[in-house]
Amino acid sequence: MTWRPSANILRPVYGTSGGACPTARPSLLWPPASLEGGGDYSVDFDGLLAPGEYILSFLFDAGTAADLGWTNLFGTIATAWLRWKASGTRIVTICALTSHGNTHQVEVGIVISARPSLFPVSLPEAPQTPTLVLSSDAMDRWLQTLPTEPLSVSGGWYNNAGIPTRIGGNKAGR
Structure with a gap:
């Protein structure tokens, strides 16, 4: 989060x-x-x-x-x-x-x-920020890792002719 x-x-x-x-x-x-x-x-x-x-x-x-x-x-x-x-x-x-x-x-x-202040504070580290840079190359690599058969996916993402498609709900962190 x-x-x-x-x-x-x-x-x-x-x-x-x-x-x-x-x-x-x-x-x-x-x-x-x-x-x-x-x-x-x-x-x-x-x-x-x-x-x-x-x-x-x-x-x-x-x-x-x-x-x-x-x-x-x-x-x-x-x-x-x-x-x-x-x-x-x-x-x-x-x-x-x-x-x-x-x-x-x-x-x-x-x-x-x-x-x-009764409780002097220390300088904190920056909050969580996304480290993943979204680019065309990153999306292409991710898309290539997805299965291409929807029947082999019980829930999650699959590669539908180059279009990422989601099946089912969010199960086990997918």
Whole structure:
């Protein structure tokens, strides 16, 4: 199972005025944190993207306020794991480059308590990410390993004249 962000997700959107420019809106704020504490922090860019547009790359910039453990993209949600090392009101800038060549930059505020966390955290390893790169060659190799007779398959995949076809349910992890 792949980890996915579940807390501290902010969703900026353009105003409803019908224009391309965002309207005045309340500041984006993550919940307060403690010095030496940390966790995953996310921005969901879905409300800023045009139909069919997707994120190609993104950056988190917390300056000297935080150590960056890892970043990951979960669909339209850009996530970073941050450990806070400076107290006070801080601004984190998140910028996304899209498939249409647009950049969307969001500034998020957070208040870091000067009191250290009761449980200081270590920087974690990145969450599980798929290591299999899906390519035509990989698909061709997989297709060649499948049986070609549907009668020989009691449940699972078979090669139906070059079209992967599934028979039955998901049995024993197949």
